[in-house]
Amino acid sequence: MNIIILGYGKMGKIISEIAEERGHTIVAKITSDNRAQLDNLDGSSVDVAIEFSQPESAVDNLSWAINQGIPVVCGTTGWLEHKHEVEQLTLSKGGAFFYASNFSIGVNIFFKVNRYLAKLMDEQHDYAIRMEEIHHTEKKDAPSGTAITLAEDIINKIDRAKRWNLDTESVENGHNILISAKRIDKVPGTHTVTYSSETDDIEIKHTAHSRKGFALGAVLVSEWIKNRKGILSMDDFLSF
Numbered sequence: 001m002n003i004i005i006l007g008y009g010k011m012g013k014i015i016s017e018i019a020e021e022r023g024h025t026i027v028a029k030i031t032s033d034n035r036a037q038l039d040n041l042d043g044s045s046v047d048v049a050i051e052f053s054q055p056e057s058a059v060d061n062l063s064w065a066i067n068q069g070i071p072v073v074c075g076t077t078g079w080l081e082h083k084h085e086v087e088q089l090t091l092s093k094g095g096a097f098f099y100a101s102n103f104s105i106g107v108n109i110f111f112k113v114n115r116y117l118a119k120l121m122d123e124q125h126d127y128a129i130r131m132e133e134i135h136h137t138e139k140k141d142a143p144s145g146t147a148i149t150l151a152e153d154i155i156n157k158i159d160r161a162k163r164w165n166l167d168t169e170s171v172e173n174g175h176n177i178l179i180s181a182k183r184i185d186k187v188p189g190t191h192t193v194t195y196s197s198e199t200d201d202i203e204i205k206h207t208a209h210s211r212k213g214f215a216l217g218a219v220l221v222s223e224w225i226k227n228r229k230g231i232l233s234m235d236d237f238l239s240f
Helices: 010-021 035-040 055-067 080-093 105-121 145-157 212-225
Strands: 002-006 025-030 048-051 072-074 096-099 128-135 163-166 176-183 190-196 201-207 230-232
Touching (some): 002 055, 025 035, 055 072, 072 212, 105 145, 145 190
Parallel strands (some): 072 096, 128 176
């Protein structure tokens, strides 16, 4: 396949390496410094766009790909207040848009376990819910997109969980999910969900050892999305 990388930071570079190892061609590597190259790029020569940029660039990058008729796979977080607009553009153009807060296969199994555990804990009112996420110091948004996905999945399953809050914000009446977001050098990503009572704690945890799992997942999805249409997610990819 011919792939364009929109956002060529650390993740973009690992994605590019894995894609080329799997026999794909990277036709362009776009950053904020060379974005003008898009004006001269023939979209018909591109099979898929992989978007891992910054929150402030994501919407423009995604809109460009969708308007070019290029299926787009996005892992950028911190821009989701505009996600509905991108989805509507995708549907109006008959395109394909795939978003995941995390492309790791292990993390998406973790998401599934989190939803199942939350369903079991719905009636267990003695347990307070808290989360911790740890990432590298270069990560700009907090909490992480993965942590937000975990929290929103819990909120959808547990009636008493009304909203999530960062630990710098107030928590009222125990109805919130408290998220601690830490930034430590060279940590790819660790997420922990804890249900805590006076008698015991129940905890599930995912620890990434490198960014390679995230990057490989993005490339596998890019291979899968070709010739598909619509708004797609990891649940579709993994047949959950």
